Amino acid sequence: MASLNKLYENPVMQKLQTLGGKFQSNNALNAISNGMMGTMSLILAGSIFTIIATLLSLTGVLQATDTVYQWLQLPYNMTLGLVSVAVAFGIAYSYSKSLGIGKELANGFVSMFLFLMVASPAHSVVLEDGSALTVLDTSFLGATGLFTAIIMSLVVVRIIKFCTDHNVTIKMPDSVPPFLGDSFAALIPLVINIVLWCGLNTLCQNILSASIPALIIGLLSVPLGALISVPGMFVLGFICMLLWSMGIHGTAITNAIVFPVLMGAYQVNAELVASGAAPVFSAVMLFGALTTVGGTGNVLPLAICCLRSKSAQLRAVGKAGVVPAVFNISEPMLFGAPIMYNPILAVPFILNGLITMLIIYLGYMVGFLQPGYVLIMTALPVFMQEVLGSMAWQNIFIPIVAFVVGYLVYSPFVRIYDKQCLENEQAETASAGK
Structure with missing residues (x-):
């Protein structure tokens, strides 16, 4: 002792x-910590199903190809596999609250929406039967997109705060219901964020042939x-x-x-x-x-x-x-x-x-x-x-x-x-x- x-x-x-x-x-660091801790129950719930699947597989009750085994793995894939989406929302929510700019819920949704646009844009694919399907690439929605979600959430909220502090918003008359007024007030910051992030992502894809999340992973992998x-x-x-x-x-x-x-x-x-x-x-x-x-x-x-x-x-x-x-x-x-x-x-x-x-x-x-x-x-x-x-x-x-x-x-x-x-x-x- x-x-x-x-x-x-x-x-x-x-x-x-x-x-x-x-x-x-x-x-900012508190927001990151709170945003990540907020996902713990999701990850824990998914982990429970993975543990059950592993035990049943080890005892020979289930095989990895069985439908029940795949069903048991689904909650884990849909929690850890989408953890960056939840983190993008949670960090923006917490950061907005700590900065005192209000509209925490709306800002969380904006951050999550923008992260999805950058990390998992919709693509149209043609199936073997000739039918078309719109899909989302989930490669960067799990932990691989975590750093992108962190950076985007903090920057998105900071842009919203800048617009709020400098009255770069659409003001509605007092007679307009608060929820409607908040929606219009968030419009200009949202457009600025969309132009910034989608423009930057498009630039990276056209010049470097990689999205922002892929670029971050790639740049860090090369010197290793x-x-x-x-x-x-x-x-x-x-x-x-x-x-x-x-x-x-x-x-x-x-x-x-x-x-x-x-x-x-x-x-x-x-x-x-x-x-x-x-x-x-x-x-x-x-x-x-x-x-x-x-x-x-x-x-x-x-x-x-x-x-x-x-x-x-x-x-x-x-x-x-x-x-x-x-x-x-x-x-x-x-x-x-x-x-x-x-x-x-x-x-x-x-x-x-x-x-x-x-x-x-x-x-x-x-x-x-x-x-x-x-x-x-x-x-x-x-x-x-x-x-x-x-x-x-x-x-x-x-x-x-x-x-x-x-x-x-x-x-x-x-x-x-x-x-x-x-x-x-x-x-x-x-x-x-x-």
Whole structure:
């Protein structure tokens, strides 16, 4: 306890805590946090159905091609698969409220509408029977479009505020009902936003042959291509976790580099095993250390730490996130804690995976851990994926190591954040009692 107290009193930790307080008081960052946390119930509900589908699949009751299995996966696909749409609405709503410009609901809808126009414009396709169908491309409506949704929501609201502050609106007579007057008042800011975002998106598509979301993902992916090596995996891991902590889908960006190499490594090993030879280690296999116990960021130990917290907020997040984390679904913790734009939790979120990666690498080098040769493309409960992917009992120690490292790394930072959350809750209670 004395050592922990010294850690809390460390100047670096004190500065980190001060920085966290400043982040929490920032309107834009608060809006981002609130917008993301608002999606937690959606993601949690979808996660429950995914867990049921996974259990039924593992026990042989259902196959992935069964209609019931596909039905059980639908809620998850329609929650996480559309999470950026909900975030675009939630951030704009919260940001409008914190800036005091009013019309929060209308501004949320405007932001969501504009995000859909940019990230998923309607296309007409001709089916095999000759009939035409209008469809929306959902590629960037999930977590891959998250950073675009964040930027657009903040800029959209700022444009609306600028127009409101400078009376760049259509004013109706006082006799006009308020809801009708608000609709006309929002017309000019809406047109400005449409011209800005649709014009910018069209410009990007015509000149660079990519939409704004695709351009963001592409630009961030290009410089990472030379990083496929053992040191490169540590760099990619750091970048992936850092991007997640900034609200960018780091996995989607780094997967453009990691996944093709990973598939090749597993194919080589599958051929070796089929010929009677032993599978070989590839540096790209280290990337799994970032997600082995609780999904992205190894958040299962974080959920356990939250369950032991004193603040009601963190205990609630821990209760909501612990079961999905057992099934390697990290979104309830990522959005609920939250980790994004939260410097106190971002540090252990980034650090624990890198330490785990180093220990696992040493395990491979001494020959204890075994390389995988069965590529499993679905989320499985903790302990299962590593064993089934390699058919080696030794690999059960990968999530064990990750849990121990994660708990030791997350614990002191959660204590700091818990203290901050508890003080905020006590201040709110005292304020409400006056």
